[in-house]
Amino acid sequence: xxxxxxxxxxxxxxxxxxxxxxxxxxxxxxxxxxxxxxxxxxxxxxxxxxxxxxxxxxxxxxxxxxxxxxxxxxxxxxxxxxxxxxxxxxxxxxxxxxxxxxxxxxxxxxxxxxxxxxxxxxxxxxxxxxxxxxxxxxxxxxxxxxxxxxxxxxxxxxxxxxxxxxxxxxxxxxxxxxxxxxxxxxxxxxxxxxxxxxxxxxxxxxxxxxxxxxxxxxxxxxxxxxxxxxxxxxxxxxxxxxxxxxxxxxxxxxxxxxxxxxxxxxxxxxxxxxxxxxxxxxxxxxxxxxxxxxxxxxxxxxxxxxxxxxxxxxxxxxxxxxxxxxxxxxxxxxxxxxxxxxxxxxxxxxxxxxxxxxxxxxxxxxxxxxxxxxxxxxxxxxxxxxxxxxxxxxxxxxxxxxxxxxxxxxxxxxxxxxxxxxxxxxxxxxxxxxxxxxxxxxxxxxxxxxxxxxxxxxxxxxxxxxxxxxxxxxxxxxxxxxxxxxxxxxxxxxxxxxxxxxxxxxxxxxxxxxxxxxxxxxxxxxxxxxxxxxxxxxxxxxxxxxxxxxxxxxxxxxxxxxxxxxxxxxxxxxxxxxxxxxxxxxxxxxxxxxxxxxxxxxxxxxxxxxxxxxxxxxxxxx
Numbered sequence: 001x002x003x004x005x006x007x008x009x010x011x012x013x014x015x016x017x018x019x020x021x022x023x024x025x026x027x028x029x030x031x032x033x034x035x036x037x038x039x040x041x042x043x044x045x046x047x048x049x050x051x052x053x054x055x056x057x058x059x060x061x062x063x064x065x066x067x068x069x070x071x072x073x074x075x076x077x078x079x080x081x082x083x084x085x086x087x088x089x090x091x092x093x094x095x096x097x098x099x100x101x102x103x104x105x106x107x108x109x110x111x112x113x114x115x116x117x118x119x120x121x122x123x124x125x126x127x128x129x130x131x132x133x134x135x136x137x138x139x140x141x142x143x144x145x146x147x148x149x150x151x152x153x154x155x156x157x158x159x160x161x162x163x164x165x166x167x168x169x170x171x172x173x174x175x176x177x178x179x180x181x182x183x184x185x186x187x188x189x190x191x192x193x194x195x196x197x198x199x200x201x202x203x204x205x206x207x208x209x210x211x212x213x214x215x216x217x218x219x220x221x222x223x224x225x226x227x228x229x230x231x232x233x234x235x236x237x238x239x240x241x242x243x244x245x246x247x248x249x250x251x252x253x254x255x256x257x258x259x260x261x262x263x264x265x266x267x268x269x270x271x272x273x274x275x276x277x278x279x280x281x282x283x284x285x286x287x288x289x290x291x292x293x294x295x296x297x298x299x300x301x302x303x304x305x306x307x308x309x310x311x312x313x314x315x316x317x318x319x320x321x322x323x324x325x326x327x328x329x330x331x332x333x334x335x336x337x338x339x340x341x342x343x344x345x346x347x348x349x350x351x352x353x354x355x356x357x358x359x360x361x362x363x364x365x366x367x368x369x370x371x372x373x374x375x376x377x378x379x380x381x382x383x384x385x386x387x388x389x390x391x392x393x394x395x396x397x398x399x400x401x402x403x404x405x406x407x408x409x410x411x412x413x414x415x416x417x418x419x420x421x422x423x424x425x426x427x428x429x430x431x432x433x434x435x436x437x438x439x440x441x442x443x444x445x446x447x448x449x450x451x452x453x454x455x456x457x458x459x460x461x462x463x464x465x466x467x468x469x470x471x472x473x474x475x476x477x478x479x480x481x482x483x484x485x486x487x488x489x490x491x492x493x494x495x496x497x498x499x500x501x502x503x504x505x506x507x508x509x510x511x512x513x514x515x516x517x518x519x520x521x522x523x524x525x526x527x528x529x530x531x532x533x534x535x536x537x538x539x540x541x542x543x544x545x546x547x548x549x550x551x552x553x554x555x556x557x558x559x560x561x562x563x564x565x566x567x568x569x570x571x572x573x574x575x576x577x578x579x580x581x582x583x584x585x586x587x588x589x590x591x592x593x594x595x596x597x598x599x600x601x602x603x604x605x606x607x608x609x610x611x612x613x614x615x616x617x618x619x620x621x622x
Contacts, residue, residue, distance in 0.1 A: 001364040004421040006606050009599065010036045012415050013358040014340045015046070015332050017321050019063045019072075024326030025049060027342055027355060028063035028072055031056075034599045041596065045074050045087075048342050048355035058087055058094050062106040065325075066113045071162075073097075073107035073116060084116060084160070097165050101128055102153065108179070110159075110186045115212070117159045117170070117180040117189055124152035140200040143521050145560040146590040157189055159212050170214050175199070181232045181239075187212060190220070190239060192227045201524065203248035207241055207257065220257060228252060229275050233287045240265075240285050240292070242275050248529045249450055251443045254285060254294055268309035270442045271296040272406075276320060279595055280407065281334075283322035288329060295319050297440040299370075299382060300410040304331055312345060313352065316370075318410045330355075336367045339415035359413075366424040368411045368432065373464040375436075379448075381460045382441070383433035384411050386424050387473070396617050397429045397474035399461055399501075401483030401490040403508075405437040405453070406446060416595055419606045423613070429473055435460035453486075453513075453531055453538045454493040461494060476500070478617050481549075482609060484508045484594060485562060492540035492570060495549040503616035505609050507554040508591055510562050511570040512541040521560045544573040550580035552612040554605055556589030556597070580616070584608060 011034075018029045026049035033042045043061040048054040057063075060076035072087040078096060081103035085094040098104040102121040109116055123129050129151035135142070143149050157170040157177045170189060171177045178192035188209045195217075196204045205227040208217035221227055225243035233240050239257040244250055245264070251272040254265040267273075274282025274295040281302040282295040292307040302318045303311050313319060313333060320340065321332040329345040331352075338359035343352040368384035375381060387395075400417070402409050409432035414420060420430045434440065435457045436448035449456045461481075468474040480503040483491045488509025495504045510516050513535040517527035527535065536542050551574055555567035567583060574581040586593055586601045594605055 001362060003425040004363045004365055004418065006418055006422055006603055008360060008363060009418055009603050010034045011360055012339060014415060015342050015356060015358060016340065017062055018323045018330045018332050018342055019065055020323040020325040020328060020330040021065050022067060022069045022325050024328040027323070027330040027344065028057065028065065029332065029342055030061045030063065031358070036599065039598050039600045041599065045072070050344065050353060050355065054356050060085060064107040064109060066109055067111060068113055073109065075104065075106060084118065086162070097162065098160055098167060101126070108182060110182050111184060112186055114163070115159050115161055117157060117182065119155050119157055119177055119179050121153050122156050129153060140524050143560050145521050146592065148558060148560065157191060157210070168214065170210055170212060171217065178229065181230055183232050184235050184237070190230045190232055192230050203525070203529065205243070207239065221262060224262065225255065229284065231284060242273060242285070248525065249447055251446060265292060266308055267294070267296070267305065269296055269305070271298055272439050272446065274302050278592055281318045281320040283319060283331070286322060286324040288324050289327065293322060293324060293329065295322065297408060299440050300384065300408050300434060302410070316411045318412045334412040336412055337365060339413050365413060366421055370411055373467050375459045375463045377459065379436060379460070381433060381435050381464065383431055383464055384409055385429060385431055386420050387429040388424060388427065391427065394472050394475040395427050395429055396478035396480065397431060397465065397468060398423060398613060399431050399433065399465060399479070399481045401433070401461070401481070401487035402438070403485030403487050405449060405486040406439045408434045408438045408440050416602070419609045422606070422610055429468065431464060431468060433461060433464050451531060451533045453489065454540070455538065458493060458497055461490070462498065478502060480504065480613050480617050482507065485591065486510070488562070489540065495551065496540050496543035496546045499548050501549045503613055504549045505552045505554065505612055506570065507594065507605070508556065508559060508562050509553070509566055509570065511539065511566045513539045515569070516562065516566055519563045519565060541569055541573065544570065545577065547574060547579055550616045552608060553581065553583045554608065555585055556591060556593045557585045557587050558589055559591045561591035
């Protein structure tokens, strides 16, 4: 059986966003594939049920069942803009129900099934902005990665009548409204927003409720937490709120909000609640009867728990979507052998039932092995080692650094970093390390590098490499380092701190914290909360004269999170010193292009990493 290759990128089929039918009998989900000829990612709605093979329903994404299960709402592009469609489940073709000028968001059905709420973009005066008009900014939040310059576009709530197709705008103002949640009586919508006059300079987020016919939103929470999500659950007036307590850097927690005020949910876990975002697994909290279900990250894996601390899924999985109905739980999870499958957990059953089989059946995979290392100051850090276990002599090692820095590597098949499997097949060992600041090891560990990027966390990487060299796994003369985003930052930092690495690949990197604080869409937050203090002392560019490692720099041209100027600075500094360097810029690519960008760009990214490492470490031509 062949090993996984880069060409398998075009064969992956990855499920997400499961929606359990109200009777619990079937699960609709989004299946993402790749169209190689069109160089596009494709999204389709599929249906899985016990005892039946999964089947395709329609082109689109974000399926949501009507309360009676007769209709499935989903998003599909019309003239390039996502619009809500309804698919009749008793037969017939989908019908479009919105004509939003800038597109609609995912559906939220009213309790009676007569209306659908959604959050969608709105231009100034309700019109699309002129792309050629001058852009005037008075606040720092005038751009966003993936969207670019916002040109006055904000996100607001709408309610559309299912029968008449008439849409009503519910919220107005100079703020962005988060995803809506219906009150049990169908009269109000709850959402999260920052309405502070200086919201671009303040870490602020509150829960609001607004009548579905529109009006002035009522603020329901105070400054004691920074709210990030809200959900009305069950048949009472209780709201579940996700938020941060004590500052913008730390664990997300869950709270209940009732007439008596805000109360923290006792999960019994020193772990970060994961509500699910691009590049970050997890799911919205939900009720199973009277029990609250939620996701947390634990030692790389993302688990589904029932409060207070009962894990519902196997240990080494990564959950990225949960739905509850009729006493059943559907979820999507990646494992060491699959980038994602749909599972169903039924009442009284201890083990979940797998409903799909989207894993590639004809490839052999290397399995990551969990390992613990000890830094010089005694801090234990964990990582995952990927290699051919039959190898008996030291070989080349690639240290890969994740982004965030509060993300984490997981012991599951990674459908984005395909070079891990490809390099293992070429005799490499890949070390995916979760240093301090990684999620899943407690809040003290999560915040351990605040204000000390490179200074506090750098030792973790070198200690782990030392251990693998001492164990005869890694050849000390054939070491390389790579990473993306914060990982790109740390790649630059480590090659300035030591000459042990014979090659480096910096992706989507930050090299100068001073300049990025004024050019990134999150620059002020980075400077104020993540890297307070001496920015120069934490910036790789300050130490660039120490770099000797041949460096490949990979960067999205339209990256607003870590703007391409960061790559240009590093490239120019190395080139001036005649260090072997190559800069590759991906046209139109945002910061997350390695996850959701053009398939050809993602393939090229993986291919170039392998070629650069083989050239400078293994001695093979590029």
